Amino acid sequence: MLSHLSQFQRPFVIIAHRGATTSGDYSRVTPENTMLAFLEAQKQGAAIELDVMTTRDGTVVVHHDFKTGRTFRLSNEQKAIRQTDWSELQKARFNSAAHEREIQRLMGQSENADNVYKSPERFERLQVPSLDAVLTDLPRARFFIELKTVNPFASGQLERKVAQMIREKNLYDRATVLSFSPVSLRKIKQFDPRIKTALNVQVPDLVKRWPLLLHGFIKLYAQRLAGVDAIQPSYSDTTPALVEIAHSAGLPVVAWASGETREEERQKFHQLMVMGVDGLITNAVDLLNAAVKDRPLRL
Secondary structure (H helix, E strand, C coil): CCHHHCCCCCCCEEEEECCCCECCCCCCECCCCCHHHHHHHHHCCCEEEEEEEECCCCCEEECCCCECCCCEEECCECCEHHHCCHHHHCCCEECHHHHHHHHHHHHCCCCCCCCCCCCCHHHHHCCCCEHHHHHHHCCCCCEEEEECCCCCCCCCHHHHHHHHHHHHCCCCCCEEEEECCHHHHHHHHHHCCCCEEEEEECCCHHHHHCHHHHHHHHHHHHHHHCCCCEEEEECCCCCHHHHHHHHHCCCCEEEECCCCCHHHHHHHHHHHHHHCCCEEEECCHHHHHHHHHCCCCCC
């Protein structure tokens, strides 16, 4: 039933969201979608979730936002990645001020607090990585590559280039392509049906309340329309019925869970594991590693 996730070395898949960005006590912090975060994820034994899009000249880069500014800056302007050449994007510098504010918020610190979090100087040398560099520099890592497309009905350049990299580097057993768009995932399968795909599903409330509708949603939308090998719902969309129906259709369930507090995250991990999900995507890999060791039996 779980053969679609056979590339993983253990029965439960732990996935670092944009890399291992924060430890449970915030003693370790690394910026999202950077080589530092990916190396930390690999060190903790987690698979790596990352976001990709193309530059104006067609380079596939690892970046979440469609514009520069929040994580990396080009001067003081926000510029669309798809309107920026790779050579120019390489000049973008890490936005340490925004990073500090975000970590301080997560830690509940005020800017005037004692021992307030400050970004290490080494972060200043970080750059936006290309997908090719990440896949090359981490030859043993496992990847969940999320496609960030403005228009999934467009040329398919991103899908084609990602499929080509997976094929050329023979990553069929170590890479899964994610998207909210069934159209994009269909394109991946058309370029190379051997590539594993997973649909980020958003389940309407009405569908969640009716098992028959939920069954049709998974079978028709995820399996037939998107043609995927697994589904990835959020915590709020994951229910025992969804997990059971997905498994009956041969689809593993990899859920995304985050919380306002670490205790809330632990509770969500526990609830999702009791439901029988096959893996979790998290910002706090060390917390999830600890939770998995004490994983409850499925009800």
